[in-house]
Amino acid sequence: MWGIVNEKVSVASKYGATSLTMIDVTPLSEHFLQDFRDRMTSLNIANYHCISQDITQIKLAEIGEPYDVVQCAGVLYHHPHPLQILVALRQITREHLIFTSAITQEVIENEWGRYEIPASGVMFIPALDDAERAILTAYWRPYINSNQLIGITEKAVFDMDNFAACWWLPTASALESMCKVAGFKVLDKGLTWDNNALTLLLGV
Numbered sequence: 594m595w596g597i598v599n600e601k602v603s604v605a606s607k608y609g610a611t612s613l614t615m616i617d618v619t620p621l622s623e624h625f626l627q628d629f630r631d632r633m634t635s636l637n638i639a640n641y642h643c644i645s646q647d648i649t650q651i652k653l654a655e656i657g658e659p660y661d662v663v664q665c666a667g668v669l670y671h672h673p674h675p676l677q678i679l680v681a682l683r684q685i686t687r688e689h690l691i692f693t694s695a696i697t698q699e700v701i702e703n704e705w706g707r708y709e710i711p712a713s714g715v716m717f718i719p720a721l722d723d724a725e726r727a728i729l730t731a732y733w734r735p736y737i738n739s740n741q742l743i744g745i746t747e748k749a750v751f752d753m754d755n756f757a758a759c760w761w762l763p764t765a766s767a768l769e770s771m772c773k774v775a776g777f778k779v780l781d782k783g784l785t786w787d788n789n790a791l792t793l794l795l796g797v
């Protein structure tokens with residue numbers, strides 16, 4: 594929903610979804626959820642539900658049946674337990690999950706030095722030292738403009754319910770393996786955002 598105009602609920606509606614649900618940990622009272630509702634109203638979409646919850650805490654009994662299609666972007670790296678995000682998404686997906694996450698390059702080299710991680714690696718952001726953070730900050734700065742990648746472009750306090758910070762950045766290869774381990778089949782995939790994000794079409 595980042596920026597609201599890029600939300601996918603109206604896209605699903607346009608292409609024939611008969612019921613629609615938006616899930617985000619943000620409290621329903623927050624202004625950007627009101628912006629989302631205003632956008633739905635402006636598009637004449639009324640048959641949608643909003644659930645304000647940590648996705649890893651969703652119980653299937655609460656939503657009834659799994660959803661035919663689930664789309665999730667930009668969440669995995671914000672959670673201290675990224676595999677639990679995939680386990681939760683597997684639980685609520687009946688057919689397809691369209692899944693996007695930021696990833697890390699395996700080699701990042703700039704005026705601050707060289708950062709390297711093997712294809713099998715997942716970067717644990719709380720463990721970065723100042724020299725590594727400087728290399729990564731210089732790399733990410735052009736992609737995030739004035740926004741912050743909390744934990745990389747600035748130091749973060751990593752308590753376990755901090756979902757604003759970035760906790761992990763997998764390589765493309767590690768992310769794909771994580772999805773497979775969580776019970777998905779990779780049907781298609783594509784890199785976006787100058788190879789800084791990977792989208793996977795996953796089947797259960």
Ligand SMILES: C[S@@+](CC[C@H](N)C(=O)[O-])C[C@H]1O[C@@H](n2cnc3c(N)ncnc32)[C@H](O)[C@@H]1O
Pocket residue numbers: 594595596599616617618619646647648649665666667668671672756757
């Ligand atoms: C970087 S934004 C991505 C927003 C949007 N999905 C997009 O791709 O533009 C991260 C979003 O994930 C939500 N979020 C973070 N942790 C979450 C969690 N544990 N459960 C549900 N939503 C979460 C945040 O509230 C925020 O709206």
